Amino acid sequence: MGKVKFLTVLLFSTLSSIAFAEDITGTWKNIDDKTGSSKAILEIRQEADQSYTAKIIKVTPRPGYTPKEICIKCPAPYTNKPILGMDVLKGLKHAEGSNYNKGKIIDPLTGNIYSMKAKLSNNGKRLTLRGYVGVSALGRSQTWIRND
Template structure:
């Protein structure tokens, strides 16, 4: 009986590890300027990211185009929304830039402990890439 339970536990653990490796984007990431940290998670079949830490936690969303939202804190904002996994990339989502108050189309490509996050307008050729580093 003990052997059966150990086998079941080992199988569940290996499934958990396998599931994690299928979603390398899930986890905590630090932006290149080291001013912010984003936690990426999955809700249903979509991926989202929340700005869970910023250097200045009192900073407000003063550049938001919606005046009603300008008094909210930037820390805690969901800035990555509605990504779908397509092969090795995550696309079809948007990224909100609290520094400018603008929202851009976005795609993310994990590369080991790095995450290339490309925000763009229209086509991805017209954009900018930021590289996040996985927090261990």
């Protein structure tokens, strides 16, 4: 009887950690890969088509930097739109395990749009995003930390 209880607990704890590790919805702190400081707080939501979208819900002040309020260099439909409240990540799909792909992300400071993929850490607290043009090897990575 003791072995059955142990195996049951082990099974449920494994399944719950897998389910948690695959859930990227919630709020995340965006960490700048160059400075190591937070740039924004974003909220990831799941759309009806099962893809993920992330919206900027707070711009984080940083020393020596005045945040831009409007996306000036951005292509339509982002042109001259407020950065706060902007959907900057769209179309991200769960691939397998803790991997996500087929997303698009815009850098509201430059107006550049990148293809992207992401990987969630085993504990579900860090999301590593890789933005790129063409080939992933020529891209840049950024880490988001779960803010829930």
